[in-house]
Amino acid sequence: MSQPSAVTPLRHRLRQGRDRLATLLITAGGIGVIAAVMAIGVFLVVEVVPLFWSAAGGAEVSLGVLWLPQEYPGLEAPVHRWQPTLPASDPGPRFGMAPLASRTLEAAAWSLVIAVPLALGAAAHSALFMSRRLRAHLKPTLELMEALPGVVIGFVAGLVLAPWLERHLGFGLTLVMLLPPGLLLAGGLWGRLPARLRQYLPLGWAALWLLPWMGMLWALALWLAPWLEAWWFDGDLRAWLETSLGLDYANRNALIVGMAMGFAVMPSIYALAEDALSGVPKSLADGAQALGASRWQTLWRVVLPAASPGVLSAVMIGAGRAVGETMIVLMASGNTALMTASPFDGLRSLAASIAIELPEAAPGGTHYRLLLLAALLLFAFTFLVNTLAEVVRTRLRRRYRRLGGAP
Amino acid sequence: MSRWWQGRARLPRGEGPWAWLAAGSVTLSVALLALLLGLLAIRGLGHFWPGDIALVTLEDGRQLAGREVKEVPLPDGEGRERLYRTGNRELDGDIWAWVPVAAIETVSHPRELVSLERRHWGELVGRLVAWVPEQGPRLEGEAAWSALQSRLGTLERQREALERWREQTLSPLVRRLESGEADAAATDALQALQARLRERRAAMAGDRLILATADGRRLVQPVEEVLRATRPNAMGVLAKLGAWGRGAWRFLSEGPRAANTAGGVWPAIFGTVLLVMVMSLLVTPFGVLAAVYLNEVAHQGRLTRLVRIGVRNLAGVPSIVYGVFGLGVFVYGIGGRLDAWFFADTLPSPTFGTGGLLWASLTLALLTLPVVIVATEEGLARIPDRQREGALALGATRLEMLSRVVLPMATPAMLTGMILAVARAAGEVAPLMLVGVAKLAPQVPVDGDFPFLHLERKFMHLGYHIFDAAFHGGDVQAAMPLIYATALLLVLVILLLNLTAIFLRHHLRSRHGTLSQC
Numbered sequence: 001m002s003q004p005s006a007v008t009p010l011r012h013r014l015r016q017g018r019d020r021l022a023t024l025l026i027t028a029g030g031i032g033v034i035a036a037v038m039a040i041g042v043f044l045v046v047e048v049v050p051l052f053w054s055a056a057g058g059a060e061v062s063l064g065v066l067w068l069p070q071e072y073p074g075l076e077a078p079v080h081r082w083q084p085t086l087p088a089s090d091p092g093p094r095f096g097m098a099p100l101a102s103r104t105l106e107a108a109a110w111s112l113v114i115a116v117p118l119a120l121g122a123a124a125h126s127a128l129f130m131s132r133r134l135r136a137h138l139k140p141t142l143e144l145m146e147a148l149p150g151v152v153i154g155f156v157a158g159l160v161l162a163p164w165l166e167r168h169l170g171f172g173l174t175l176v177m178l179l180p181p182g183l184l185l186a187g188g189l190w191g192r193l194p195a196r197l198r199q200y201l202p203l204g205w206a207a208l209w210l211l212p213w214m215g216m217l218w219a220l221a222l223w224l225a226p227w228l229e230a231w232w233f234d235g236d237l238r239a240w241l242e243t244s245l246g247l248d249y250a251n252r253n254a255l256i257v258g259m260a261m262g263f264a265v266m267p268s269i270y271a272l273a274e275d276a277l278s279g280v281p282k283s284l285a286d287g288a289q290a291l292g293a294s295r296w297q298t299l300w301r302v303v304l305p306a307a308s309p310g311v312l313s314a315v316m317i318g319a320g321r322a323v324g325e326t327m328i329v330l331m332a333s334g335n336t337a338l339m340t341a342s343p344f345d346g347l348r349s350l351a352a353s354i355a356i357e358l359p360e361a362a363p364g365g366t367h368y369r370l371l372l373l374a375a376l377l378l379f380a381f382t383f384l385v386n387t388l389a390e391v392v393r394t395r396l397r398r399r400y401r402r403l404g405g406a407p
Numbered sequence: 408m409s410r411w412w413q414g415r416a417r418l419p420r421g422e423g424p425w426a427w428l429a430a431g432s433v434t435l436s437v438a439l440l441a442l443l444l445g446l447l448a449i450r451g452l453g454h455f456w457p458g459d460i461a462l463v464t465l466e467d468g469r470q471l472a473g474r475e476v477k478e479v480p481l482p483d484g485e486g487r488e489r490l491y492r493t494g495n496r497e498l499d500g501d502i503w504a505w506v507p508v509a510a511i512e513t514v515s516h517p518r519e520l521v522s523l524e525r526r527h528w529g530e531l532v533g534r535l536v537a538w539v540p541e542q543g544p545r546l547e548g549e550a551a552w553s554a555l556q557s558r559l560g561t562l563e564r565q566r567e568a569l570e571r572w573r574e575q576t577l578s579p580l581v582r583r584l585e586s587g588e589a590d591a592a593a594t595d596a597l598q599a600l601q602a603r604l605r606e607r608r609a610a611m612a613g614d615r616l617i618l619a620t621a622d623g624r625r626l627v628q629p630v631e632e633v634l635r636a637t638r639p640n641a642m643g644v645l646a647k648l649g650a651w652g653r654g655a656w657r658f659l660s661e662g663p664r665a666a667n668t669a670g671g672v673w674p675a676i677f678g679t680v681l682l683v684m685v686m687s688l689l690v691t692p693f694g695v696l697a698a699v700y701l702n703e704v705a706h707q708g709r710l711t712r713l714v715r716i717g718v719r720n721l722a723g724v725p726s727i728v729y730g731v732f733g734l735g736v737f738v739y740g741i742g743g744r745l746d747a748w749f750f751a752d753t754l755p756s757p758t759f760g761t762g763g764l765l766w767a768s769l770t771l772a773l774l775t776l777p778v779v780i781v782a783t784e785e786g787l788a789r790i791p792d793r794q795r796e797g798a799l800a801l802g803a804t805r806l807e808m809l810s811r812v813v814l815p816m817a818t819p820a821m822l823t824g825m826i827l828a829v830a831r832a833a834g835e836v837a838p839l840m841l842v843g844v845a846k847l848a849p850q851v852p853v854d855g856d857f858p859f860l861h862l863e864r865k866f867m868h869l870g871y872h873i874f875d876a877a878f879h880g881g882d883v884q885a886a887m888p889l890i891y892a893t894a895l896l897l898v899l900v901i902l903l904l905n906l907t908a909i910f911l912r913h914h915l916r917s918r919h920g921t922l923s924q925c
Contacts, residue, residue, distance in 0.1 A: 015804050015807075016804065018804070018806060019804035019805050019806040019807075022805075022806040022809075023704055023805060023806070026696060026699055026700050026703075026704050027700060027704055027705075029693070029696040029697070029700065030696055030697045030699065030700020030701060030704065030705070031700070033693045033694075033696060033697040033700075033776065034697055034700075034701075034714055034718060036773065037718065037721055037773060037776055037777065038717065038721075039732075039736075040721075040724070040728065040729070040732045040773075043732055043735060043736055044728075044731070044732070047735060117432065118432045118435060118436055119432075120432075121428055121429040121430075121431070121432030121433070122429070122432045122433040122436055124429045125426070125429035125430050125432065125433045126433060129426060129429070129430065130433070138433065138437070140909060141437070141440070142436060142437075142440070144902060144905055144906075145436075145440055147830055147831075147834065147901050147902070147905045148443075148834075148898065148901070149833075149834030149835075149836070149870055149897055149898070149901060150834070150836070150837070151834070151836045151870040151871075151873050151874055151894075151897075152447070152834075152870075152873065152894045152897060152898055153443075154874075155873050155874075155877050155890060155894055156443060156446065156447075156894075158877070158878075159877055159883065159887070159890075160446070167479070179431065179435070180428060180431075183427045183428055183430070183431035184424045184427055184428070186427060186431075187424060187426070187427035190427075203426070203430065206427075206430035206433075206434070207430055207433040207434050207437060208434075210430060210431060210434040211434055211437070211438060214431070214434055214435070214438060263439060263443075266436060270436075294423065295426070296423045296425055296426045297423075300425075317723060320723050321723065321725075323725070324724070324725020324726070324727065324728070325725070326725065326726065326727045326836075326837035327836050327837050327870075327874065330837075330874070331874065331877065331878065351725055351727045351837065354727050354730075354731060354841075355727055355730070355837050355840050355841065358730075358731065358734060358841055359734075359762075359840070359841060363735075363739045371731070372731060372735070375727065375728045375731040378724075378725050378727070378728055379724055379725075379728045382720075382723050382724050382725060382728075383720055383721075383723075383724060385723075386719075386720035386723040386724075387716060387717075387720050390716050390719060390720060391716075
């Protein structure tokens with residue numbers, strides 16, 4: 001009896017000690033890893049600070065140089081210029097970051113213009129209308145789109161889509177104008193179909209049987225485009241843009257970037273918005289429909305207001321992705337640092353500038369630190385936007401719980 | 408516009424116009440995705456198909472031979488023009504020919520047209536006139552063709568043997584000399600070996616081909632330069648399928664040629680896979696450690712919640728920012744310090760102070776750390792608390808509970824996280840441009856030289872290969888098929904990885920679904 005009792009405390013203490021050691025190690029390792037990840041922000045701030053404040057006194061650049069139009073020797077009016085690699089003596093590097101930042105935001109805005117309607121429409125349809133079997137296949141497919149590498153999308157946008165659209169500008173415009181009325185027409189015709197036929201084409205499977213209809217719209221646009229161009233744009237949309245609106249159409253431009261980035265961002269917005277919409281407690285939707293609302297009315301009046309924070313956070317996360325996307329912009333934008341607002345001009349984004357210029361910039365120099373400032377801006381923007389989105393989503397989850405639905 | 412969607416007798420429950428726009432946006436997204444994948448698949452796979460060579464006779468009597476690439480309307484809107492890929496860069500200075508369709512008299516596909524793939528100058532298209540070996544009789548016609556085929560077979564074997572010999576005998580000696588540990592005897596040995604190399608190379612040269620282009624110019628082509636010779640017009644479908652398979656295999660197994668616009672992508676595949684492997688070795692243990700800390704050890708208070716949100720948000724930080732961090736901290740900071748301490752004798756040429764495999768893997772590991780942490784935490788959170796309580800109640804310590812009960816149950820979640828991380832990392836290019844990807848890496852990071860895995864070396868990458876061939880190559884039009892094939896390969900790899908992750912996650916859910924019910 002006495003022998004085991006002598007061994008047990010020893011083994012017990014050994015186990016306890018091992019346990020405490022392991023806990024300590026896990027704690028240290030966990031905190032270390034998390035600190036390493038969080039170190040990114042600290043590193044960027046530490047490297048950027050000497051730009052504006054140094055112990056020796058005097059800043060390398062002032063905020064005005066970065067963000068306001070400057071008088072440069074050899075140029076008449078004050079302008080924004082990003083020419084950081086001009087030789088130091090004459091005429092000196094130009095560090096106006098406004099063209100980069102503004103065009104980055106513009107490209108992101110264009111991509112949202114394209115992605116948000118597509119993603120929200122798709123989310124609404126698949127959360128409320130789509131048949132369950134189709135949804136089980138389509139949702140993972142659309143989410144897989146998110147994994148398509150930016151370099152592939154950028155390649156297709158820059159080397160396939162851009163030259164094609166340049167030649168078929170009129171057709172592209174016709175197609176965009178034809179799609180919404182064409183879809184409404186499909187709805188109208190469907191409503192007039194005999195009920196027996198309508199059974200074969202249920203709304204739940206519309207995503208699939210609309211495909212041939214869309215092909216027909218494509219063909220129709222192909223046929224209509226020359227007429228339309230002849231009537232409205234004197235035969236050539238591109239020439240018309242140049243003469244009537246004074247817009248120069250660059251081969252690779254903000255619109256192409258917007259389309260490509262919209263395509264890249266759309267799946268992430270879709271996935272989050274769909275989760276938010278389908279997470280709304282079913283009792284709410286059932287109640288509305290029992291009171292006689294159509295499914296669209298249910299969506300618009302009941303489900304969407306309940307899920308709006310989630311949808312908003314989805315859009316914000318999409319915006320964060322669009323602002324920081326590098327390869328697509330690098331390959332589809334022409335990389336010219338211009339200070340314009342025209343969607344048909346090329347652009348150079350903050351991220352693309354970093355990717356191109358940082359390997360050549362001397363460490364510790366002004367140019368290097370400015371590019372790090374660009375990285376800091378991207379980091380701060382995306383981090384803030386994502387945090388906001390996360391806070392909103394936490395609120396939403398709590399609201400659902402209060403509404404008595406699924407956790 | 409009549410309000411046809413509102414409750415008429417024929418429409419028991421109209422959904423309104425917006426429902427149709429919503430349905431259309433799903434359709435449009437699916438169509439766009441299908442269009443993109445279809446484009447990549449058709450163009451990428453079509454690259455290896457030995458297409459027929461057309462012999463085009465123009466109205467003015469001129470002839471040209473080449474493969475039709477595309478046909479577009481003329482800029483002034485009258486008529487169309489065709490683009491032919493004619494090869495023969497050294498004769499014409501260009502491998503393309505634009506021909507107005509209206510000027511074409513006839514198009515034929517004569518069986519005797521030959522396409523030669525060469526080491527330099529790209530493709531040659533023409534007729535085989537004669538085979539002039541160094542020794543032996545001059546042959547013409549069909550005999551010349553069969554002599555050429557058999558000679559090409561021998562040449563290929565000789566080339567392979569030479570390459571093996573050089574790798575096994577010559578290269579180790581050169582490296583020893585470079586590192587300065589060899590003596591005079593080794594130098595002599597090297598010279599003898601190099602003389603033998605020259606000798607064996609000379610033995611391969613000597614034979615010549617005489618060819619005629621479609622417009623009648625003569626050309627003498629050293630056979631040693633020729634890699635492959637085909638007569639696509641004389642091949643049946645089966646033979647073409649065989650050639651297609653061999654072409655695809657060469658694409659996967661050979662190195663690039665002609666400034667990345669021709670040849671294969673093997674070093675890029677190797678670099679991508681190695682990078683991702685080193686990265687997952689780094690990211691999985693640390694990610695799991697952080698997740699276990701956050702979920703099992705840390706006090707679940709406000710601070711932990713904040714940290715969790717912060718980690719989650721880091722997944723949304725642009726990848727280029729991680730690249731900047733990698734360049735500033737790993738390459739310039741740690742790498743520069745390492746160089747000053749351990750490799751001072753080779754300075755100023757940097758060893759670790761420049762981009763390389765190690766720094767790129769570390770950067771990607773940092774980039775994918777949030778993915779692994781989030782996925783593992785999700786798995787840990789799914790394990791019912793009574794499993795933990797049961798283990799503790801039976802007298803297990805926390806370490807035993809974690810290692811015997813919790814971690815085994817969370818294994819699928821960790822795997823999912825790792826695969827998602829790998830899938831994300833395989834497609835990232837932007838950060839790599841800052842921390843060590845190379846347009847053309849002369850040395851693969853793995854070889855027979857100690858320590859076998861050279862983490863400081865630069866490497867090639869599939870994604871960067873696409874970017875480089877598309878934007879830094881000379882003739883983009885010529886590189887397009889290759890870029891399509893590379894892009895298809897990259898997309899396939901990533902889709903495969905993602906599908907594996909989805910499958911694993913599904914497996915995990917169904918397993919724990921039954922667990923929490925019982």
